[in-house]
Amino acid sequence: MSELQPAYRQPELADLVEHDRVHRSIYTDPEIFELEMARIWGKTWIYVGHESQVAKPGDYYTTTLASQPVIMTRDHEGQLHVLFNRCAHKGAQLVGDDCGNLKEFRCCYHAWRFAMDGRCVSIPLEEGYADAGLTKDDPAASVRKVPRVGSYKGFVFASLSEEGPDLEAWLGGVASSIDNMVDRAPDGELEVVPGVMRYEHDSNWKFFVENLNDMMHPMIVHQSSSLTARVVAKRELGKDAPLPPALEIISPFTESYAFFDDMGLHAFDNGHGYSGGKNSIHAAYSDVEAYNEAMNQAYGEERVKEIFAVNRHNTVFYPSLTIKGAIQTIRVVKPVAVDKTIIESYTLRLRGAPDELLKRSILYCNLINSSANLVGPDDQEAYFRQQEGLKTQGDDWIPLSRDINSDEELEPGHYYAKGSSDLAFRNQLKAWKQYMLAED
Numbered sequence: 111m112s113e114l115q116p117a118y119r120q121p122e123l124a125d126l127v128e129h130d131r132v133h134r135s136i137y138t139d140p141e142i143f144e145l146e147m148a149r150i151w152g153k154t155w156i157y158v159g160h161e162s163q164v165a166k167p168g169d170y171y172t173t174t175l176a177s178q179p180v181i182m183t184r185d186h187e188g189q190l191h192v193l194f195n196r197c198a199h200k201g202a203q204l205v206g207d208d209c210g211n212l213k214e215f216r217c218c219y220h221a222w223r224f225a226m227d228g229r230c231v232s233i234p235l236e237e238g239y240a241d242a243g244l245t246k247d248d249p250a251a252s253v254r255k256v257p258r259v260g261s262y263k264g265f266v267f268a269s270l271s272e273e274g275p276d277l278e279a280w281l282g283g284v285a286s287s288i289d290n291m292v293d294r295a296p297d298g299e300l301e302v303v304p305g306v307m308r309y310e311h312d313s314n315w316k317f318f319v320e321n322l323n324d325m326m327h328p329m330i331v332h333q334s335s336s337l338t339a340r341v342v343a344k345r346e347l348g349k350d351a352p353l354p355p356a357l358e359i360i361s362p363f364t365e366s367y368a369f370f371d372d373m374g375l376h377a378f379d380n381g382h383g384y385s386g387g388k389n390s391i392h393a394a395y396s397d398v399e400a401y402n403e404a405m406n407q408a409y410g411e412e413r414v415k416e417i418f419a420v421n422r423h424n425t426v427f428y429p430s431l432t433i434k435g436a437i438q439t440i441r442v443v444k445p446v447a448v449d450k451t452i453i454e455s456y457t458l459r460l461r462g463a464p465d466e467l468l469k470r471s472i473l474y475c476n477l478i479n480s481s482a483n484l485v486g487p488d489d490q491e492a493y494f495r496q497q498e499g500l501k502t503q504g505d506d507w508i509p510l511s512r513d514i515n516s517d518e519e520l521e522p523g524h525y526y527a528k529g530s531s532d533l534a535f536r537n538q539l540k541a542w543k544q545y546m547l548a549e550d
């Protein structure tokens with residue numbers, strides 16, 4: 111082995127993240143990925159879905175929680191539940207489709223029946239279990255519930271751990287991003303519209319989550335899509351022509367360093383954070399008169415000004431959910447392997463708003479987040495190249511040191527830095543280290 115390629119030595123877990131740098135193995139080592147699934151994804155609050163996806167009694171919606179199949183249900187008394195998608199008999203997956211409405215569940219294998227809250231309702235030839243003392247009322251005959259479930263303004267999270275902070279305490283400072291998205295609905299409620307854009311990344315889940323508040327990349331990575339669109343629009347439409355909706359959405363991705371610096375970064379406990387605030391790439395969309403009127407009627411002009419003044423870009427609820435309140439889209443992170451991640455993108459309707467708003471959100475998702483979009487593949491290529499590049503032994507460390515001494519504590523636990531800072535990376539990886547080293 112040459113001097114340039116010293117024998118690889120894996121550092122201890124506690125030494126993989128330092129204040130100003132991170133070891134490449136946290137993105138490439140399959141054993142670390144398994145540990146993450148147990149110590150981060152198996153412990154903290156993970157996003158499951160939105161209550162509007164199970165709006166009516168008897169509704170169900172299936173998804174995964176830390177790779178485990180689960181069912182979110184609404185029982186016939188209106189209560190919300192998150193159950194493991196496993197029959198209490200011999201373990202067959204109870205629900206095979208994505209969503210629907212039922213009186214009760216019936217397992218496809220031996221027809222054990224379960225209420226929407228998982229309670230066993232009937233067992234064929236139940237008397238056969240008499241000697242064993244098992245009846246349908248025995249908790250062992252019921253579908254098991256995920257240990258903890260919480261909902262914040264319709265956003266449902268669950269935890270595979272019995273212990274830990276309650277949902278609201280865990281959300282901390284980023285709960286305000288959900289507040290603002292809800293406030294943007296004239297009726298004060300959100301609704302996930304049917305359909306999901308799902309696409310697979312050949313890269314580690316952390317690259318996606320870190321990139322969302324990486325303000326040094328858009329003007330470079332998105333030259334191929336955003337800058338091209340700007341140049342062509344200018345040439346075809348004329349310099350001063352108003353931008354069509356698609357260009358209004360795509361153009362700001364190649365704003366200047368100064369623009370993204372000014373957007374700023376906010377960081378909170380548990381790895382959460384957001385970019386933007388006073389300004390963001392979503393701030394200059396054209397007004398929709400009918401929407402403004404509906405908002406003014408619902409809240410009054412002064413309050414509406416306050417609501418629209420909150421102009422956040424991406425908010426990260428570390429590790430599983432990212433939202434864009436100003437354009438009503440969310441993305442859900444589902445790690446599959448150390449180098450494979452599924453990202454699901456959903457669009458939300460602002461209840462009480464004209465359809466134009468929803469159309470804009472769908473247009474945004476199509477252009478930026480869908481599997482055949484213009485902007486997302488730019489990022490995906492960068493994540494894939496990181497995944498490939500970090501296999502090399504050239505250097506084991508990645509710096510996190512940009513503007514390392516410039517964080518400003520706006521209030522206890524709430525840090526601010528200009529957009530080009532590495533604050534968001536440091537903050538997420540600080541939480542990563544805390545989770546990974548926590549005692550059971």
Ligand code: FES
Binds near residue numbers: 199219220
């Ligand atoms: S495995 Fe479900 S009833 Fe037997």
Ligand SMILES: [Fe+2]
Binds near residue numbers: 327331489
């Ligand atoms: Fe990007």
